[in-house]
Amino acid sequence: MTRPADFPPPFDWREFVAEPTDPPDERIDVGVLVVGAGPAGLSAAIRLGQLLEEQPDVRERLGDVPVAVVEKGRAPGAHLLSGAVINPRAFRELFPGLHTEEMPFRGAVVREGVYFLTPKRHLRVPAPPTMWNHNHYVASISEVGRWLAERAEEVGVTIVPETSARTLLVGGGRVLGVRTGDRGRGKDGEELPTFEPGSDLRARVTILAEGTQGHLAGVASARFGLASRPQVYALGVKEVWEVPRPPNRIMHTMGWPLRGGKQYREFGGSFIYPLGEDKVALGMVVGLDYTDATLSVHDLLQELKTHPFVHGILAGGTRVAWGAKTIPEGGLQALPDRLSFPGGMIVGDSAGFVNVPALKGVHYAMKSGILAAETAFEAVRPGQTAWGPGSLEGYDEGVRGSYIWTDLHRMRNLRPAFKHGFTRGALLAGLSLNTLGKLPPGTMELERDTDISVTVGDRARAYPTADGELVFDKLSSVYLSGNRTRDDAPSHIRVDRKVRREVAEAWRHMCPAQVYELAGEASPAGNVVDVEVTASNCVQCGAISAKGGRLTPPEGGDGPEYALM
Amino acid sequence: MRLAVCVKEVPEASARTRIDPGTLRLDRGGAATLNPFDAHALEEALRIKERTGEGEVVAVMMAPLPAADSLRKALAIGADRAVHVADDALAGSDLVATARTLAKAVEREEPDLILLGQQGGDSDGAVLWSALADLLRLPVVSQAASLELAEGKVAVKRQTEYGYDLIEAPLPCIVAVSDAINEPRYPSLKGIMGAKKKPHETLNAADLGLGADEIGEAGSRTEVYALADPPSRGDSVRIEGDGAAAEKVVEYLTERKLI
Numbered sequence: 001m002t003r004p005a006d007f008p009p010p011f012d013w014r015e016f017v018a019e020p021t022d023p024p025d026e027r028i029d030v031g032v033l034v035v036g037a038g039p040a041g042l043s044a045a046i047r048l049g050q051l052l053e054e055q056p057d058v059r060e061r062l063g064d065v066p067v068a069v070v071e072k073g074r075a076p077g078a079h080l081l082s083g084a085v086i087n088p089r090a091f092r093e094l095f096p097g098l099h100t101e102e103m104p105f106r107g108a109v110v111r112e113g114v115y116f117l118t119p120k121r122h123l124r125v126p127a128p129p130t131m132w133n134h135n136h137y138v139a140s141i142s143e144v145g146r147w148l149a150e151r152a153e154e155v156g157v158t159i160v161p162e163t164s165a166r167t168l169l170v171g172g173g174r175v176l177g178v179r180t181g182d183r184g185r186g187k188d189g190e191e192l193p194t195f196e197p198g199s200d201l202r203a204r205v206t207i208l209a210e211g212t213q214g215h216l217a218g219v220a221s222a223r224f225g226l227a228s229r230p231q232v233y234a235l236g237v238k239e240v241w242e243v244p245r246p247p248n249r250i251m252h253t254m255g256w257p258l259r260g261g262k263q264y265r266e267f268g269g270s271f272i273y274p275l276g277e278d279k280v281a282l283g284m285v286v287g288l289d290y291t292d293a294t295l296s297v298h299d300l301l302q303e304l305k306t307h308p309f310v311h312g313i314l315a316g317g318t319r320v321a322w323g324a325k326t327i328p329e330g331g332l333q334a335l336p337d338r339l340s341f342p343g344g345m346i347v348g349d350s351a352g353f354v355n356v357p358a359l360k361g362v363h364y365a366m367k368s369g370i371l372a373a374e375t376a377f378e379a380v381r382p383g384q385t386a387w388g389p390g391s392l393e394g395y396d397e398g399v400r401g402s403y404i405w406t407d408l409h410r411m412r413n414l415r416p417a418f419k420h421g422f423t424r425g426a427l428l429a430g431l432s433l434n435t436l437g438k439l440p441p442g443t444m445e446l447e448r449d450t451d452i453s454v455t456v457g458d459r460a461r462a463y464p465t466a467d468g469e470l471v472f473d474k475l476s477s478v479y480l481s482g483n484r485t486r487d488d489a490p491s492h493i494r495v496d497r498k499v500r501r502e503v504a505e506a507w508r509h510m511c512p513a514q515v516y517e518l519a520g521e522a523s524p525a526g527n528v529v530d531v532e533v534t535a536s537n538c539v540q541c542g543a544i545s546a547k548g549g550r551l552t553p554p555e556g557g558d559g560p561e562y563a564l565m
Numbered sequence: 566m567r568l569a570v571c572v573k574e575v576p577e578a579s580a581r582t583r584i585d586p587g588t589l590r591l592d593r594g595g596a597a598t599l600n601p602f603d604a605h606a607l608e609e610a611l612r613i614k615e616r617t618g619e620g621e622v623v624a625v626m627m628a629p630l631p632a633a634d635s636l637r638k639a640l641a642i643g644a645d646r647a648v649h650v651a652d653d654a655l656a657g658s659d660l661v662a663t664a665r666t667l668a669k670a671v672e673r674e675e676p677d678l679i680l681l682g683q684q685g686g687d688s689d690g691a692v693l694w695s696a697l698a699d700l701l702r703l704p705v706v707s708q709a710a711s712l713e714l715a716e717g718k719v720a721v722k723r724q725t726e727y728g729y730d731l732i733e734a735p736l737p738c739i740v741a742v743s744d745a746i747n748e749p750r751y752p753s754l755k756g757i758m759g760a761k762k763k764p765h766e767t768l769n770a771a772d773l774g775l776g777a778d779e780i781g782e783a784g785s786r787t788e789v790y791a792l793a794d795p796p797s798r799g800d801s802v803r804i805e806g807d808g809a810a811a812e813k814v815v816e817y818l819t820e821r822k823l824i
Contacts, residue, residue: 028754028755028758065758074577074598075598075634077596146596158758160757160758161757162751162752162757163757180754184750184751192748193748194748194749194751196750196751196753199753199754199755201754320581468803482577482578484578561578563595
């Protein structure tokens with residue numbers, strides 16, 4: 001038994017909770033602060049902007065900057081990645097009267113196919129009803145993010161890019177805002193000539209919309225005791241190709257190159273979506289509870305592209321974009337017990353609003369943002385105190401009364417079923433699906449990804465060699481992500497640097513950006529080895545946080561620059 | 566002391582630059598950013614202002630309207646004021662038409678010193694400063710690795726292949742700075758949040774008194790007939806890192822008498 005959980009990272013959430021320290025003339029006050037410019041955070045900001053336009057008296061109370069969004073990426077969209085096939089429901093709610101043609105989509109889903117792959121063949125299988133995508137739209141979530149940011153600015157929202165929210169400001173038992181990260185520190189934390197210290201950013205309400213593996217969402221959860229059950233994650237690696245003729249349908253594949261046996265616990269598949277007239281988006285997604293330490297989602301995607309079925313789609317094309325991101329897969333049973341706390345709320349992927357069997361999260365993220373905005377708006381009205389006990393609980397009730405909850409409740413037993421391997425998992429999942437979640441009764445529990453024992457298997461033997469045309473190595477992928485993290489920046493990754501070889505191998509293979517290497521000669525399984533960390537390669541996908549490490553926010557503006565993801 | 570800094574917007578380093586086959590111009594539809602070379606010019610202007618304890622830094626840009634975000638970034642970093650020349654009629658301007666437009670915009674500011682980056686991060690063009698100097702009839706120094714202000718003049722250490730030229734020029738003049746001159750600062754949070762409130766003027770060609778025949782394709786002296794990818798070299802050899810790669814590289818170079 002070698003579990004990543006046996007090697008916890010040197011991380012203490014208390015390091016990221018502080019009282020405000022800036023003198024009054026230095027501090028920055030805003031009305032409502034949103035952390036993260038993704039679909040959830042921007043929907044919250046837009047909804048608030050709309051409500052404040054209708055009620056100028058409330059707006060007046062919130063000062064010069066009624067709504068601010070801080071984003072760690074260089075610009076909104078830079079750190080967003082999704083398939084994505086979007087259910088436009090939340091778009092319609094947020095922008096009533098807006099035609100679908102005016103929404104930032106690349107095309108309606110006209111046809112779709114689900115395929116089971118064997119090493120050489122593909123077999124079309126009936127799509128489970130959860131995966132029917134009629135009236136849904138293919139989009140690039142980076143583009144959606146940029147578009148939403150423009151809409152937010154139109155309703156008076158201030159967007160602050162390349163700024164990471166590092167510390168939760170807490171005073172008097174409630175959240176008072178965040179402290180932003182310093183910029184211009186050297187490898188050992190020393191101040192370089194360009195050093196620019198972070199600032200206290202104070203707000204009446206703080207909405208945490210940091211996406212998957214939210215840093216401050218985790219800190220808030222620990223500080224206020226919000227969650228009692230573990231979240232589980234999958235890692236998705238995605239490429240965009242320019243091709244002569246994109247397929248005429250969206251496609252999902254199961255089976256090869258993943259292995260079906262119960263001992264492997266390889267749950268996942270691929271997606272292949274036409275993106276406009278000349279591009280195709282494809283990606284591989286695998287649950288991080290797998291057992292073979294040599295599994296690499298990056299290399300499985302490379303292997304997938306060598307399949308005749310997939311190779312045919314990409315023939316004559318060029319890879320134009322690459323990225324990676326984790327997905328919270330736990331569904332209902334992994335949601336925090338409470339989504340609000342004194343002075344703040346958690347929305348979107350940071351809360352875990354993802355419907356795995358339907359492969360959907362964007363509209364839940366947006367819906368949760370809308371609900372949080374409406375709660376925040378009520379709380380900042382004259383005569384209200386946003387930080388009183390329970391004053392933001394309306395958000396918890398709102399989520400429970402919405403389609404987010406209904407959908408996730410129906411699907412609650414599908415993902416956990418697959419710990420029994422593919423066949424039995426599929427049967428249990430089918431039973432649950434066909435009874436709208438009534439059978440099997442009860443709720444299956446999830447195991448934390450770090451509690452799954454890993455062994456060094458033979459997965460890596462099958463990975464194809466990079467040719468720079470169809471198959472790529474990790475470093476060329478990182479380059480294509482536009483990652484411009486400073487080489488001499490302090491490391492934002494907390495991991496135990498001395499771990500058993502199985503765990504070190506798991507990190508080395510799992511990381512799609514080649515951040516982790518084993519130092520020294522190969523040593524037998526069970527021995528403790530040194531782990532070398534190249535933090536400047538990191539694309540902040542979050543996989544390491546799921547598998548025994550902990551990401552902290554890097555310097556604002558660092559990391560990938562996704563434009564088409 | 567009034568300092569004008571000419572800035573431009575370029576595609577993000579990660580964006581694949583693509584030529585629009587219809588117009589034969591760079592497709593500027595994707596993610597874009599403030600030209601990294603111009604950040605050095607802006608930084609130098611801010612340092613001069615800080616050293617002399619007075620003055621105003623004006624960022625001047627000619628670009629389509631959406632590029633306002635990059636100009637706002639210049640304001641976030643510390644420019645006091647921004648002038649944005651945006652006009653559909655400017656599309657397709659070559660070096661001559663661009664310099665003509667910028668010269669008009671800069672002239673209005675009556676600056677004591679005009680600073681530019683050494684080159685555009687997109688086209689790698691590095692001559693705009695000389696065209697601007699010609700139109701404004703001002704002295705110009707390029708590749709400035711350091712810059713000192715003295716009474717009514719600048720003293721510049723100009724970087725060359727063999728060392729440094731020490732050049733003095735009377736004000737007003739134009740200096741194109743090298744990217745070794747300084748390390749640009751980060752925008753502060755206050756700077757980013759305050760950028761929207763700083764003066765940000767948008768002008769069109771008519772505001773600058775430019776006629777339709779002076780700008781865009783009509784005002785350009787070059788015409789693009791065709792564009793093609795550079796021919797493949799074909800004879801490249803890929804040596805994989807399998808532990809013995811260094812020896813193979815040495816062997817390869819020795820064989821060709823390159824070392």
